[in-house]
Amino acid sequence: KAGVTQTPRYLIKTRGQQVTLSCSPISGHRSVSWYQQTPGQGLQFLFEYFSETQRNKGNFPGRFSGRQFSNSRSEMNVSTLELGDSALYLCASSISGTGLEAFFGQGTRLTVV
Amino acid sequence: AQTVTQSQPEMSVQEAETVTLSCTYDTSESDYYLFWYKQPPSRQMILVIRQEAYKQQNATENRFSVNFQKAAKSFSLKISDSQLGDAAMYFCAYREGATNKLIFGTGTLLAVQP
Numbered sequence: 001k002a003g004v005t006q007t008p009r010y011l012i013k014t015r016g017q018q019v020t021l022s023c024s025p026i027s028g029h030r031s032v033s034w035y036q037q038t039p040g041q042g043l044q045f046l047f048e049y050f051s052e053t054q055r056n057k058g059n060f061p062g063r064f065s066g067r068q069f070s071n072s073r074s075e076m077n078v079s080t081l082e083l084g085d086s087a088l089y090l091c092a093s094s095i096s097g098t099g100l101e102a103f104f105g106q107g108t109r110l111t112v113v
Numbered sequence: 114a115q116t117v118t119q120s121q122p123e124m125s126v127q128e129a130e131t132v133t134l135s136c137t138y139d140t141s142e143s144d145y146y147l148f149w150y151k152q153p154p155s156r157q158m159i160l161v162i163r164q165e166a167y168k169q170q171n172a173t174e175n176r177f178s179v180n181f182q183k184a185a186k187s188f189s190l191k192i193s194d195s196q197l198g199d200a201a202m203y204f205c206a207y208r209e210g211a212t213n214k215l216i217f218g219t220g221t222l223l224a225v226q227p
Contacts, residue, residue, distance in 0.1 A: 107157070
C-alpha cells in the first residue's frame, strides 16, 4: 500500500513569492494534517482537513492556507513568503476523523532566500 | 493549553543496552492519546508506539515499551536491546481524543554507540 506522498521534496523560493505544496494521503484516509518543523520552533500544527473541510487550525498567520479535494489530496499555500517560512513541511494522513494513527510523508523542504 | 515536555535534548546508549526517554505532558482532558514518533535523518516521522489514556496497561511493541503514569502525566519510552538503526530524533506527542491535532515535544536525539 502506497504511503503518504508529498511533492515536491525540495523547493527554493524568493522572499515575497508564493508556494503551493501537495500531499496525497494513503488511499482511504480522509484526514490530512499539516505541520511545520523548524529548528527554533520545533513541530507546529498548521491545520487539518477532513472531508474537504478545515477542522482545526493552528496559530499561523493568514498567509498560510490550505484546501482538500474530493479525492482527499490536500494542498497548502503560503503567500508572500518570508525568510522565516523556511522549514520542513510535513503532511500526515489518518484513516478517519479521529483515527489512532497518523502516517507522515517525507516532507517538503522549503528554503526562502 | 496542552503542552508536551521532553527534558533530555540528547541521549546516548551502547548497542544492545537499554535506554529510557522521558516525556511529561500537561492537560485537563481525560480522553487523549500519546505517541512516540521516531525521525531518522531521512526526516520521515515513523510511529513507534501509542498509548490510549483510558488504558491502564502500558503499550509494548517488540523492543519498545512505555511507562504511562496518568496521574503524574508522564509517558516515558524504553528501548531494549538498542540497535544502530534506533539512532534518530524521538518525539513525544499528545493528541486530544476528539481531534487529529498532534502536539509535539521538542525531541530527544538518541545516539547508539557500537
